Amino acid sequence: AALLVAFRWWLALALLAVHTGMHALLSANLAHTVGALRGHARRFRRTSYFRDLALTPAAGKELRVFGLASWVGERFGADWRKAMAQFWIDRRRGRWLGAAYALVVLVAQGGAYALLGRSAVQGEISLGELTAFATAVAGVGTVSIGIDDINISYGTAAVPAALALEQATGTAGSAIVGRLPASGLPSDCIRFEGVSFRYGGGHDEVFHSLNLEIPAGRSLAVVGSNGAGKTTLVKLLCRLYDPTAGRVLVDGIDLADVDPGAWQRRIAVIFQDFTRYELSVADNIGFGAIDRLGDRELLQFAAERAGATGIIASLPSSWDTVLSGRFRGGVDLSGGQWQRVALARALVAVEAGAGVLVLDEPTAALDVRAEHVFYDRFLELTEGITTVVISHRFSTVRRADRIVVIEHGRVIEEGDHESLLAAGNRYAHMFNLQAARFSNRSEVAGRENAVEHEASDG
Numbered sequence: 001a002a003l004l005v006a007f008r009w010w011l012a013l014a015l016l017a018v019h020t021g022m023h024a025l026l027s028a029n030l031a032h033t034v035g036a037l038r039g040h041a042r043r044f045r046r047t048s049y050f051r052d053l054a055l056t057p058a059a060g061k062e063l064r065v066f067g068l069a070s071w072v073g074e075r076f077g078a079d080w081r082k083a084m085a086q087f088w089i090d091r092r093r094g095r096w097l098g099a100a101y102a103l104v105v106l107v108a109q110g111g112a113y114a115l116l117g118r119s120a121v122q123g124e125i126s127l128g129e130l131t132a133f134a135t136a137v138a139g140v141g142t143v144s145i146g147i148d149d150i151n152i153s154y155g156t157a158a159v160p161a162a163l164a165l166e167q168a169t170g171t172a173g174s175a176i177v178g179r180l181p182a183s184g185l186p187s188d189c190i191r192f193e194g195v196s197f198r199y200g201g202g203h204d205e206v207f208h209s210l211n212l213e214i215p216a217g218r219s220l221a222v223v224g225s226n227g228a229g230k231t232t233l234v235k236l237l238c239r240l241y242d243p244t245a246g247r248v249l250v251d252g253i254d255l256a257d258v259d260p261g262a263w264q265r266r267i268a269v270i271f272q273d274f275t276r277y278e279l280s281v282a283d284n285i286g287f288g289a290i291d292r293l294g295d296r297e298l299l300q301f302a303a304e305r306a307g308a309t310g311i312i313a314s315l316p317s318s319w320d321t322v323l324s325g326r327f328r329g330g331v332d333l334s335g336g337q338w339q340r341v342a343l344a345r346a347l348v349a350v351e352a353g354a355g356v357l358v359l360d361e362p363t364a365a366l367d368v369r370a371e372h373v374f375y376d377r378f379l380e381l382t383e384g385i386t387t388v389v390i391s392h393r394f395s396t397v398r399r400a401d402r403i404v405v406i407e408h409g410r411v412i413e414e415g416d417h418e419s420l421l422a423a424g425n426r427y428a429h430m431f432n433l434q435a436a437r438f439s440n441r442s443e444v445a446g447r448e449n450a451v452e453h454e455a456s457d458g
Contacts, residue, residue: 001013001015001016001136001139003132003133003136003139004133004136004137004140007116007119007125007129008115011112011115012140014108015108015109015112015137016140016143018104018105018108019105019108019140019141019143019144020143022101022104022105022144023143023144023149025097026097026101027149029090029093029097030149030153031153032090033090033091034153034154034157035157036086036087036089036090037083037087037157038157038158038161039086040082040083040084040086041161043079043082043083044083046079047079047080047083050072050073050075050076050079051076053072054069054072054073054076057325057326101144105141105144109137109138109141112137113134113137116130116133116134116137117130176239176240176241176242176260177260178255178256178257178259178260178263179257179259180257180258181258181259181262182250182258182259182262182263182265182266186216186250186251186355186356186386187251188216188251188252189213189214189215189216189251190213190214190216190237190248190250190356190386191212191213191214191248191249192210192211192212192213192236192246192248193211193246193247193249194209194211194245194246194247195207195209195210195211195236195243195245195246195247195248196208196209196210196243196244196245196246196409197229197232197236197241197243197244197245198244199241205244205409206232206409207229207232207233207243207409207410208408208409208410209246209409209410210246210406210409210410210411211411212411214386214388215386215401215402216251216355216386217384217385217386218386218387218401219379219387219388219389219399219400219401219402220387220388220389220400220401220402220403220404221388221389221390221391221396221397221398221402221403222388222390222403222406223390223391223392223394223397223403223404223405223406223430224405224406224407225407225430226392228406228407228408228409229406229409230360230361230390230406231272231360231361231390233390233406234269234271234358234360234388234390236248237267237356237358237388238264238267238269238358239255239258239260239263239264242255242256250263265352265353265354266353266354266355266356267349267354267356267357267358268288268345268346268347268349268350268354268357269346269357269358269359269360270342270343270346270358270359270360271360272360272361274338274342276323276333276338277323278322278323278326278327278330279322279323280319280320280321280322280323281312281315281318281319281320281321281323281341282296282299282319282320284341284345285299285302285303285308285341285344285345285348286298286299286348287345287348288302288344288345288346288347288348288349288352288354289349289352289353291352292348296319298348298352299319299344299348301351302344302345302347302348302351303344305344305347305381306340306341306343306344306347306377306381307340307377308337308340308341308343308344311337311340311341315331316329316331317329323341343377343381347381350385355385355386356385356386356387356388357382357385357386357387357388358387358388358389358390359387359388359389359391360390361390361391361392372395372396375389375391375396375399376399379400387400393434394430394431394434394435395434397417398417398431399417400416400417401416402414402415402416403415403416403417403420403427405420405426405427405430407426412425412426413425413426413427
């Protein structure tokens, strides 16, 4: 535009005004359209849920058995149309802008080129000046909206939501921090002293003045009814959260002062919903110590101790087999096989320096016999290591060195299996209830077997 001033100042201003005005108009329309999409973020998340429900294998069996496929498809379509309705309206309203912009630019630039051509024919400007001024006319057009403007508009649309999320998730002061190294293994004990805890936004305390001691090198079982806070206890031990009040001490050092990442490298956990990575067997086991992922001897050792070598040998590509049926050459494992892979992963962490092992009901999906075998092997392999076992089946926890019962946010009983049974309190009551249930099942199964035996004899 500055260059065109040397030719006709009013032409430079006219072209600049045309392109700037159209840019402002198109930008405002784009911002309005993007805003319409942002206003329906919750509904878009809902449509994404229905889409994944229909297209991923997790719910496939139930969708077919219960005839839900059409229902899910209809919900997806209905929510998608509602979310897109305002967007479509705005797009229809702005449809004329493209044609109007093209017409205005055609008239403005066409008139400018015609004026330049006439001046060149009349000898007012040279051929070189004609070329320079014609290029300048096209250059003024770059003020108009382009692909970069569109990308920036869509990209920055998420910024207000991101800032609001940052405010909603609390201040930086609530972050998990700490500077002390987590060197060495627990040599004395891990102690919960007067620990209280409530989740963010919650009103009820999960724990209230909880006191618990976990001796180093021994196995501790934690039992309690659903909602007693057993998994929360594991999260505090792993320092995924800090206590609301009280403290957790490791050999007398407050965990709040310890670097959380360093401490978490000292803990191996098999959660109830442990992750089944859709990656190779080597990755699934080696993730127990990411810095030793390529140490195949370590992985082999852990797999042997966990009883997973036979499983790995049967896979089509051995250690390189992807554990997912969604990939060519991949294989999905049974629940029991996945348990051994998870156990091997925890044992890799132990060999790499973890001194605390935690099992948070990882065998809840297994039958009693499979769980019994799993825990027998686990307690044998982890003898001498600080071990915390959480299970709702008393046939497994009875073999721990020490058992604690958590209820109403506190430890209400502790001791070994025999002493707790002899006390006749909460533990004994829960144990007898479960034992009676399994005993009744065994009696029913015995009668059914006897009837079948007599029928076959007859």
